[in-house]
Amino acid sequence: MKTYSFNLDFFNQLYYRFIYGVTLFILLLGSVFKHLWLNHSLIIFILFIIPYVSYFTVSFVTFHIIRLHKYRLWFILVAGVALLIWVYPIVKWYYYSFLTAHGVVFYFPWKDGDAQKLFIIIVRGLAFVLLFLALDTVLWQKRQKIIKINELELAVKDISDNALLSGHFLFKLYQFAAEKKIVFDLKVLDFFQYIINKIASRNSRVALAEEWAYLKQLVVMCVHRSIEIKGEELVTDYIWNRSVPTLSLMTWIENAVSYSPIGKTIPIVIEWIRQKDAIVFTVRNRIACSTEGKGTGKGLELVNRLFEPLQEDHVNVTYRIEEEMYFVVELKFMD
Incomplete structure (x- = not known):
């Protein structure tokens, strides 16, 4: 009977890498949208970046589930397209319906051409997330290689x-x-x-x-x-x-x-x-x-x-x- 085990070291490393990635992502958002936290309260900035951070989290988890199960590279592209299709209506609802219903307005009212702008923003977000994940993976693999070489030398x-x-x-x-x-x-x-x-x-x-x-x-x-x-x-x-x-x-x-x-x-x-x-x-x-x-x-x-x-x-x-x-x-x- 086949048994499954979890590599706790792998998940511990992912935990720290996720915290590092989210922190870096939030700092970047703070730099791009600095007018929000300079001219408004911190809660307004937090409400604005919630979709970005959620998007990053879902992408991070999806990417590493694919890596953990060793699926082919094209599966990542399929997952990316699926995220775009899934995220678009949720982001539109969040900014144009949910927040406005609670008196927080960022993009209102919905105008012709906003669909294309929103889609471009989401694509850029996905591109940044994928770039970060690729860089993170390359650096992590390089670090793991150095650790393994050092362990082998010590052994x-x-x-x-x-x-x-x-x-x-x-x-x-x-x-x-x-x-x-x-x-x-x-x-x-x-x-x-x-x-x-x-x-x-x-x-x-x-x-x-x-x-x-x-x-x-x-x-x-x-x-x-x-x-x-x-x-x-x-x-x-x-x-x-x-x-x-x-x-x-x-x-x-x-x-x-x-x-x-x-x-x-x-x-x-x-x-x-x-x-x-x-x-x-x-x-x-x-x-x-x-x-x-x-x-x-x-x-x-x-x-x-x-x-x-x-x-x-x-x-x-x-x-x-x-x-x-x-x-x-x-x-x-x-x-």
């Missing part, structure tokens, strides 16, 4: 950066294993397989819950470091379901292990902190003197680039140095 960049980060993380993990910084057993092999699968799938984002589960596996594997986890119970299901770049949190742990003092004396602290309108994930490690100036910062740079598109989802990353000896990563999820 390609996102995938590329994620592949680089995956490779960087896999290399660092292998170094840990070679230097015996992690216990090499079947769980570690499974962990390696997970990283390889992520590289193969090119899935640039995962649920926070999935990233956190593998982060805790990494913490367990790092037996030569003291790593504390605090505040996990503060995280809600809504936050666990938020998306993060694949391997991003684990890269911060890898960075903390790589550049903190050897041994278990000074712990690396992973903590969830509840704020008024956000939950904050932090990683805090003491900076080892022997590693100052050693790192390239490649991993952190890649993570930063992967989080840039998520700023619109109210996810922010910051780095800072505390007391000139601690490196702190903060990942903030706004509620």
Whole structure:
């Protein structure tokens, strides 16, 4: 069975474009018929332009219904002719009968030749409306094209950066294993397989819950470091379901292990902190003197680039140095 759905973004965009078009149209009418609002009350000007605005509205809706259903171009011309035939008697009645009956006179009495003049006015109105609709459509399509190109560029960049980060993380993990910084057993092999699968799938984002589960596996594997986890119970299901770049949190742990003092004396602290309108994930490690100036910062740079598109989802990353000896990563999820 065929189903129909409404593209809400399309209608939202049309709503704003209609408001813009009506505003521009009214300003143009105000310029052409400025003697009305200069010499009379505002209500007189409003009564005068009601047919124009109504005509614009009907034309706008008709045009976009035709576009939405992807009818042929000639259908627009047929609709335009139908509007002319339909509008003429209504406009004549409004100006020459309805308003005059209520004491508002713009064109009275009806004279020979008025039919042609009124028809010319209506044709000019339709021509302006069609010109505006054509210009609006061309500019909107151009804007949509730019947006789609930018989205495609971001998606390609996102995938590329994620592949680089995956490779960087896999290399660092292998170094840990070679230097015996992690216990090499079947769980570690499974962990390696997970990283390889992520590289193969090119899935640039995962649920926070999935990233956190593998982060805790990494913490367990790092037996030569003291790593504390605090505040996990503060995280809600809504936050666990938020998306993060694949391997991003684990890269911060890898960075903390790589550049903190050897041994278990000074712990690396992973903590969830509840704020008024956000939950904050932090990683805090003491900076080892022997590693100052050693790192390239490649991993952190890649993570930063992967989080840039998520700023619109109210996810922010910051780095800072505390007391000139601690490196702190903060990942903030706004509620």
